[in-house]
C-alpha cells in the first residue's frame with residue numbers, strides 16, 4: 465500500500481542554483497537532478513527530516529515540512545496508528561525506531577520549580593565565591609578517622625571522581641561511529657568527567673582515555689576481556705536500558721563491519737544480539753557474584769555500577785542492588801535514547817525517571833543504606849536545570865546521551881537504526897562517518913558542559929547552596945506545579961505556594 469509521505473520537501477526554485485549539494489549530502493537519496501528539465505526533484509517517501517540538506521543548502525532554498533495530508537480524523541485511530549498498521553500488514557515485522565519515547569506523557573522536570581534565596585538566607589554569587597561542582601561516586605564510609613598528622617586513616621572504597629555531576633551515557637562503538645566515540649572520549653578527558661563504552665567493547669585507539677572511561681559489561685559480553693576491564697575508571701554491568709526495558713540489544717550485521725566486529729570480538733557481518741537476561745543472573749545473589757568477579761578481576765580498584773531501567777518496582781530492585789556490593793546504581797528512565805528499539809517497547813514500557821529516582825532515594829534512605837551506593841540518573845536529562853532538579857531529588861550525578869548527540873550535530877530524526885545518519889553519528893558508512901570532525905565534536909561537547917556547569921553554579925548560588933553535596937536530596941529546594949497529591953507524595957516535594 466502506498467502510504468503518503470510524512471514529510472514534504474519544499475524547494476524554492478527561484479533560489480535553487482542547482483549546485484546538487486542536497487543530492488550529495490542525503491544518504492537516503494531523496495534529491496536528484498533531472499538533466500532533461502534542468503531541475504532538482506525529490507522522492508519525499510525517503511525523507512526522514514534529518515535537516516542535513518536544509519542546513520547545508522547554500523541559498524536557503526529548502527524547507528522540510530510535516531505533510532498536512534492526513535487520513536480522515538479519528539480520535540481513536542490516529543494517522544500514525546493507521547499507518548503503522550498498514551506497515552505491519554505489509555511486512556509482518558516488528559516496528560523499529562530509535563532515540564527516546566516521543567509521546568506526550570508528563571515530563572515531571574517541567575512541573576518542578578527550583579527555590580531561590582531572598583532576604584534571610586542570602587544567595588551566593590558564583591562569580592565571586594567558590595562553588596563546588598566536584599562529585600565522588602561510590603560507597604561512603606559511615607565514619608572517617610584521621611591519624612594524628614591529619615591524614616586519612618579510613619580506607620576509602622574506590623571512587624569515581626567527576627569535576628561536575630554529569631557524564632556521557634553508554635553508546636556503543638557500532639551503534640555510533642568512531643568519530644562520535646572519539647569526540648565523547650576527548651571531551652570527557654578534557655572536562656574531567658567520564659564517557660561510557662556501551663556494550664560494544666573499547667577500540668584500541670581509545671585505551672589512552674581509560675581514566676575517563678566507564679567500560680560496560682552487558683549480557684552479550686561483547687569485547688569484554690581482562691585488559692578491557694582494567695582499562696576503565698569504573699565498570700558498568702548493564703541489566704537494562706530505559707528505551708527498551710526487558711529486552712536485549714541488537715546491532716545488525718550490516719553495522720558489524722571492520723573495527724566494529726574486531727572490537728566486539730565477533731565475526732564480520734554477524735548480528736550482535738545481546739540476550740534480554742544475563743544468563744548467569746537470576747537473583748541478587750547472582751548479581752553479587754558478577755559484581756565481585758569484576759572487582760576481583762580488577763584488584764578491587766574500580767567502582768562497579770549496575771545499570772537498570774526505571775520500571776514499576778524500581779525502589780525494591782535498587783535496594784537489592786545496593787546490597788549486592790555494587791558501588792553505584794544507574795537508573796535509566798523511559799525517555800532514554802537508543803540506537804534501535806522496537807517501537808512498542810520504546811513507547812510503552814518503563815516509567816519516568818523523576819518518579820523512579822525519588823522512589824529509589826527515599827527507599828534507600830528509609831533502609832539506612834543510602835550511603836552504601838551512589839545514584840546516577842539518566843533518560844532525557846536535557847539541561848542544567850534538569851540536572852539540578854535531579855540532584856535535589858536524590859541523584860549524585862546524571863547521565864546524558866541524547867543531549868550529547870545533539871551537541872555533536874544530531875537533529876533527532878529518529879532513524880539511527882537505519883545506519884544512514886547524515887550527521888556522521890549513528891553510522892558506520894565511511895563517507896558519513898567523516899562528516900563528524902572529532903575536533904569540532906569534542907569542542908562542542910566541552911562547550912555544552914561548560915555552559916551547564918555555569919548554569920548549575922548560578923542555580924545553586926540562587927538557592928544559597930555552594931556545593932553539589934549540599935544540594936543532593938535537598939527536596940525543600942523543589943516545588944511542584946499542577947501535580948496530583950499522589951505525584952507530589954512520590955516525588956517527596958510540596959506544591960508551589962506551600
Ligand code: SF4
Pocket residue numbers: 475479480481482483484485486487504517520521522523524525526
Ligand atoms: S542544495 Fe539548495 S541550491 Fe543546491 S541543489 Fe539543493 S536545493 Fe538547490
Ligand code: SF4
Pocket residue numbers: 514562563869873874875876877878879880881884885886887888889890
Ligand atoms: S544520531 Fe543521526 S540518525 Fe540518529 S537521530 Fe540523530 S541525526 Fe538522526
